[in-house]
Amino acid sequence: MATTINWLEPIADNYDPSTQQAQWIDILPSIAMPEGKLYHMTKGSVYTTQQMLAAGCSHVNKFDLFGMQQSYIDSVSNAGRAYNDPMGNLTPQQFNLPDRGSGTWVPAGQGWPNIFNTRFFDYQPGQTEPLTVEQGTQKGNLQSTAYNMVIWENSEQDHAISSHWPFVRAYFNAFIDNMQSRWGSKPFFVAWNYFSGIGGSIRDMGRTNAKLWLRKNPNTWNADKPLGALGYPSGDMLPGGTLERTNLSCFGVYLGQPETIFRKLYDLVYSAALNKKCGKHLVAFVQGFHEWRPNNFYKILYPEGTLYRKEKLPININFVYSLTALSFIFGSGLIAYGFDTKRNDKKVVRKYSEGALWFNTAGESQSLDSFPHWTPEEGGYYTQYTGIADITAMAAVHYAQTWAPTEGGTSYFCDFSLDGGTTWTSAQNAEMDDVVDAQLDERGICYVRILGNKMSVLYINPFGDNSPKTLVFRHPGNPTITYTQEVSTSIAHLCLLTI
Incomplete structure (x- = not known):
């Protein structure tokens, strides 16, 4: 006769979404993640860095440490719990470059990936590469090793730079050598970009090849990829590539249309196996909403009435819970980006509230000019509550209780x-x-x-x-x-x- 088991209830009994504020630190037990599991959440203005770490986050980012005593910053860094995140960690910061405010793409007549922008890179007529190998080594030696987790943002807008250049290999040879000297036997994690890494789409590869690829030597993956095919593990992180010494892949959860998102769950599991075969870590890098036209009304409750404000569609909470659990069970964890946070108010910025509707407590439509909770952008402001942070934290706690x-x-x-x-x-x-x-x-x-x-x-x-x-x-x-x-x-x- 089968033994009856009991699943953990996904939603905490004391969870109250009617507060319209993140509450995970207030209602969930503290946890300790196993070594090598990465767990970063958005802090916001109310929770403290100390609370984030005590709750079980493996890391806080550099902005969470700004303004704190240097002795405390050093203690967090030395414990391997400080994270140099993509925000403000762009190409000029990565390679110690000036920002001239504007520039042009050079060399003329070339296209991606063989171009770079003079807004950041020096250029002389006839020059074909953004930096020399020697300069790459110099730049790598300038990069701080204070953070044991580093993820850059170097693939968008004027600061986009391809990873295929020879100077990139030289940069990482120097930087990874310095990280190894700094951290010794302790783990560290380095990613080229927040959506770059080794991954695979089972549907794109098909049943035969998806199974076959995990039986192949990763040394052959780039060469064996069918010409023009999508969804295959490939790129510069693989053996012989300019990024082969980076060790962290980011499984980017940066979603468009919502119809097929649940297919990403098994792709996460499969991609984690690909990375393990290459000796790499895989982390889910999660944006809490769909990158979709902001045409969905959110109801924000106030003592004086109700504001309906347009915003982007949040991710399905079943998906978020499952993604979190799988990222820890099969991968190396999860990094939250732009999740909802706890604030002491619900003040919003008017210029981000185009098309909003304001009703008083009697349900009568009112002019937005009479809304009493506008605030300047500076100093922070309320964003719509989606529950994404709380559901993610519940899944992380349940992983710690059942799988850790x-x-x-x-x-x-x-x-x-x-x-x-x-x-x-x-x-x-x-x-x-x-x-x-x-x-x-x-x-x-x-x-x-x-x-x-x-x-x-x-x-x-x-x-x-x-x-x-x-x-x-x-x-x-x-x-x-x-x-x-x-x-x-x-x-x-x-x-x-x-x-």
Whole structure:
């Protein structure tokens, strides 16, 4: 007879979204992430740096440390908990370049990637490269090693620079050598850009090649990629590339249309396996909303009435919870970018509120001129509450409670049934074949990790509906032992068992 298990409830009992303020530090228990797991959240104006670290964040960013005593900044940095994030960490900061305010793309007649902008780079007629190899080495030696996690933003607008140039290799040879000297045996994490790295799209690659690629030597991935094909692991981070000494891939969650986002969950798992094969870390770098036209009204409640304000569409919270769980279970964690935060007010900026509607407590439409909570942009302002930060933190806590205890254990995909044990999906446990098939067959996976007498359990079906189903799964080492519980929706189901 199957043993009944109990999933963790995804939503904390004391969670109150009606406050329209982030509250995760106030309501969730503190956690400690295993070494090598990265967890960064947006701080905001109310929570302190000390609270962020005490709550379980592995890192705070450099802006969270501004204005604090140097002794405290040094202590956080020396503990490997300071993060040099992409905001303000652009190409001129990376390569110690001047900003002239404007420039042109050179050399004339060339196109991407063989161009660079004179706004930042010196240029003489006949010059074909932005920096020499010698200059690359010099720039790498100038870069600070105070932060053990560094992610740049160097691929947009005038400061866009391709990673293929020879000086980039020289830069990282110098910088990584210095990081190794600074951090010794302690881990450090370096990414070229917040959406760059080694990744793969199972649908683009197809069933055969998605399975085949994890059986290939990464030394051949660039050469073996079909000409013009999308979604294959490739690029300068692979062996022999100019970025081969960087060790952090960013799985960018920077979403457009919402219809197909759940397919990204299995691609995250697959990409984590690709990076592991290359000796790299993979982190989910998550923007909390769709990069979509801001035409969705958010209701913001005030004592004097209700403001309806247009903003971009937030990410589905089932997706956010599942993405967070998978990023820790299969990858190296999650970095939040621009998540909602806690503030002491709900003051908003008028120039960002075009098309807003203001109603008094009687429900009567009022002029925006009478709205009493406008504020200048300087000094910070309220952004719409989406719950993204709170749901992310809940999933991080649940990972720490259910999967962190078996870190270092042995993982297995499990045989499972969704009709109480009548029909079964058999586990393959060969590379990521189970995930490839689950993506293309649009079904779930059951995955466990065992350490000693503890077994962490995950069931997820990104394509699941709201109809409850009876999951039964077999113990990977003894198929006569089975476990059961109801599952539904696309959310990740988590628990920790004593076996």
